[in-house]
Amino acid sequence: MKKVSFSTIIDKVSELVVRTSRVIPGEVSRAIRDRLGEERSPMARKYLEIILENIRIAEAGGLPVCQDTGLSVFFVRYGSDVTVDTGSYPDLSGVINEGLARGSRRGYLRNSVVDPIDRKNTGNNAPGIIHVIPGGRGEFEIMLLAKGFGSENTSSLRMLSPTAGREGIESFILETVSGAGSRPCPPVFVGVGIGGSFEKAAILSKMALCRMGEVSEHRQWESEILKKINGMNIGAGGFGGDATALDLRIETFPTHIAGLPVAVNISCWAHRFGSVKF
Amino acid sequence: MEKKITFPLPPGCDPEGLSAGDEVRIDGFMYVARDAAHKRLVEAIERNEDLPMDVGGCLIYYMGPSPAPEGRVIGSCGPTTSSRMDRYTVALLKKGLKATMGKGDRDKSIIEACIRYRAVYLVTYGGCGAYLGQFVKKSRVVAYPELGPESILRLDVEGFPALVGIDIKGKNLYNK
Numbered sequence: 140m141k142k143v144s145f146s147t148i149i150d151k152v153s154e155l156v157v158r159t160s161r162v163i164p165g166e167v168s169r170a171i172r173d174r175l176g177e178e179r180s181p182m183a184r185k186y187l188e189i190i191l192e193n194i195r196i197a198e199a200g201g202l203p204v205c206q207d208t209g210l211s212v213f214f215v216r217y218g219s220d221v222t223v224d225t226g227s228y229p230d231l232s233g234v235i236n237e238g239l240a241r242g243s244r245r246g247y248l249r250n251s252v253v254d255p256i257d258r259k260n261t262g263n264n265a266p267g268i269i270h271v272i273p274g275g276r277g278e279f280e281i282m283l284l285a286k287g288f289g290s291e292n293t294s295s296l297r298m299l300s301p302t303a304g305r306e307g308i309e310s311f312i313l314e315t316v317s318g319a320g321s322r323p324c325p326p327v328f329v330g331v332g333i334g335g336s337f338e339k340a341a342i343l344s345k346m347a348l349c350r351m352g353e354v355s356e357h358r359q360w361e362s363e364i365l366k367k368i369n370g371m372n373i374g375a376g377g378f379g380g381d382a383t384a385l386d387l388r389i390e391t392f393p394t395h396i397a398g399l400p401v402a403v404n405i406s407c408w409a410h411r412f413g414s415v416k417f
Numbered sequence: 418m419e420k421k422i423t424f425p426l427p428p429g430c431d432p433e434g435l436s437a438g439d440e441v442r443i444d445g446f447m448y449v450a451r452d453a454a455h456k457r458l459v460e461a462i463e464r465n466e467d468l469p470m471d472v473g474g475c476l477i478y479y480m481g482p483s484p485a486p487e488g489r490v491i492g493s494c495g496p497t498t499s500s501r502m503d504r505y506t507v508a509l510l511k512k513g514l515k516a517t518m519g520k521g522d523r524d525k526s527i528i529e530a531c532i533r534y535r536a537v538y539l540v541t542y543g544g545c546g547a548y549l550g551q552f553v554k555k556s557r558v559v560a561y562p563e564l565g566p567e568s569i570l571r572l573d574v575e576g577f578p579a580l581v582g583i584d585i586k587g588k589n590l591y592n593k
Contacts, residue, residue, distance in 0.1 A: 182438070182580070189542050189578075197493070197547035206483045206493040206546040247492055249483040249566050258453065260565050289498045289520075289543070321591055322498045322521035324543035376543060377521060377591055378580075409544040 141277050143417045145226040145234045151415045152238025152281060156211065157246035159285045159413045160203040163194045166352040167328075167385070167410050174326060174375075174382035183380030190375075190408060205409045208248040209285035211239050211267035212345060216274035216282070221417075223279075235281065236265040251288075270342060282414040284349050290327060290407040293319030296341055299399040308333060308401055309364055315403040316368050316384065321377020324407035326385045329368070332402040335392035340400035343390040348406050350388055357389040375408075385410075425474035426515050431535040435581045437588035441539065443577040447476040447518070449570040451497055454561055455505040462508050469560035469569065472514040476539070479519035481566040482556070483546070491556045491572070493546030496520040499538070503527055510534040518579055522591040531583045538583035540590065552577040 168191070175187040197204040213235055228234045240263035243250070252261045267283075274280065295315045299307050312331055319327070328351055332343025355361060365387045374380025385408065394400060420435060423445040435441060448470060450458065461468055479499050483492030499519030506517060507530045515536050520543040531538060541549065555573035562568050582590045 186542060189545050189548055193542075193545040193548035196551070200547060201486065202489075202547040202550065203483045203493040204547060205544045206481060206495055207497070208483060208493075247484045247486045249481060249492070251481075251566065262565075287544075292498070320522060322500060324520065376540070407544055 141221045141279060141417070142224065143221065143279060144224045145228055147417070148223065148234045148281070149238040149241065151417070152235055153242035153245060155281070155283050155413055155415045156239055156242025156248070159283050159411045160208045160246050160248050161201060162198050163204055163409065164412060167408070168194055170385040171326070171408060174385060178375070178381050180374055180378065180380030182378040183375035183382060186376040186378065187382065203246070203248060204411065205287060205407075206249055207287040207289065208243070208251060208264070209287045209411065210252060210291070211264060212284040212286050213267050213269045214282040214346065214349060215269060215271045216278055216280040217271055218274040218276040218278040220276040221279040232266070232269050235269055236267060239267050240265045279417040280414055282349055283412060284345065285411040287324070287407050287409065290319075290323035290405045293323045294344070294402070294404045296337070296400065296402040298337070299401050301397055301399050303399055305360070307399070311401050312364055312403050313367060316405070317371060317373070319405055320373055323405045324409065325373055325377060326375050326382040326408050328406040328410045329384055329387040330404040330406065331387065331389045332404070333389060333391045333399070334394035335400060336394070337400055339392055340402040341404070343392055344402035344404035347388040347390040348404055348410070349412050350390070351386050351410065355388055357391070361387050361389055424476040424516065428474060430474065431585060432515055432537045433535070433585055435537050435584055437581050437584045437590045439581040441579050441581060443476070443574055443579060446571055446573045447478045448472070448559070449478045449480050449482075449572055451479050451481050451567050452501055453564050453567040454569050455502050457561060459505045459508045462512065468512070472509055472512050474513065474515050476516040476518060477509065477514060478572070479517065482570070485556070489550070491550050491553045494550050494553060495544055495546030496541045499523055506530065510536050523583065528583055528587050528589055531585060532587040535585045537581055537585060539579040540582040541579040549577070
């Protein structure tokens with residue numbers, strides 16, 4: 140049995156929040172450098188160079204990479220051999236939200252979270268969006284995706300016809316990326332969730348964004364769609380050019396005979412995610 | 418080649434030397450406002466009330482910064498998506514605003530308004546808030562402090578980098 144205390148979780152989540160806001164994952168920087176090497180548009184090249192400089196300044200200066208430090212989406216992988224001592228907090232969500240609030244304050248993150256109707260700011264970036272997913276027996280991992288909303292606003296979900304097939308799915312993905320155009324801070328990352336139910340497809344698409352760079356059973360199809368997206372000439376910043384998307388990943392789940400839910404979740408180039416294991 | 422421009426423009430002047438696609442460096446000062454502040458400004462105009470600042474000849478930057486760590490002027494301060502401000506922009510251009518700045522393309526109505534009111538739309542580098550902070554020399558709240566990260570700021574800037582998105586002839590960077 141693995142026992143983890145609330146104070147350890149609060150400290151680690153707080154650190155994760157600060158680090159994720161300041162340090163872009165290595166695979167993201169590498170993808171940007173790779174695209175810069177192949178970029179033919181001078182305006183897009185200049186933007187990609189400024190992006191790399193921004194990444195350096197943020198990390199060295201202890202500043203958020205982007206002022207939109209995002210809505211915090213957590214995936215918690217939690218096995219049956221793990222128990223959490225939540226102290227005076229009602230549940231694990233309460234503990235994670237405390238870590239989020241402390242990290243936001245300590246890391247000088249912008250308070251970007253408001254009531255949806257009266258728009259009153261919660262003042263500490265909590266609550267985060269917390270998904271619990273199955274884990275191995277002794278496994279306890281908290282993943283964080285700091286999701287900017289310029290790109291979130293350009294995301295889309297559609298209930299396709301069950302017979303739409305690969306062609307229908309692909310055409311919906313391309314339509315969504317093309318519709319997003321210059322607005323989500325391209326070059327983007329594209330997370331695609333296929334199947335399940337209405338909400339499952341959306342969660343799968345977000346999960347896909349957290350798994351960029353991992354081995355995928357759909358790699359060939361992903362590469363084909365990515366190539367089509369990069370032929371759209373939206374380009375970095377929407378200024379035209381070769382780099383419209385840095386990567387695309389598909390996650391699937393069985394669905395109903397009558398339907399085919401597909402969600403396309405777009406993330407900006409400043410794709411900020413990380414995880415902490417206990 | 419980079420062009421230099423200072424805001425606010427002197428009375429009677431238009432940003433006529435700027436063409437879509439030009440790189441510019443901005444000196445002087447700019448106001449900062451995003452969604453909630455725009456809603457308030459335009460509601461004030463509709464009620465025939467005075468605005469909390471004179472926008473004549475000015476630049477409004479669509480942005481909401483992260484807080485300034487100790488010893489710094491400002492935190493991260495990159496642009497937000499401009500198209501969300503499309504519905505509010507024309508009313509401000511009518512009041513003499515000469516430039517807006519953000520990221521991404523804009524509605525056709527804004528292109529037409531840029532021609533009509535002889536104004537420009539500038540674009541700066543999305544997601545590059547740490548980099549852009551270097552060009553901000555001073556920051557203070559000028560209106561709606563209760564809006565927190567969405568309050569209206571005045572930023573004094575030196576050499577703040579941008580591109581011309583839409584010029585006063587209606588030429589558009591995103592529609593080459």
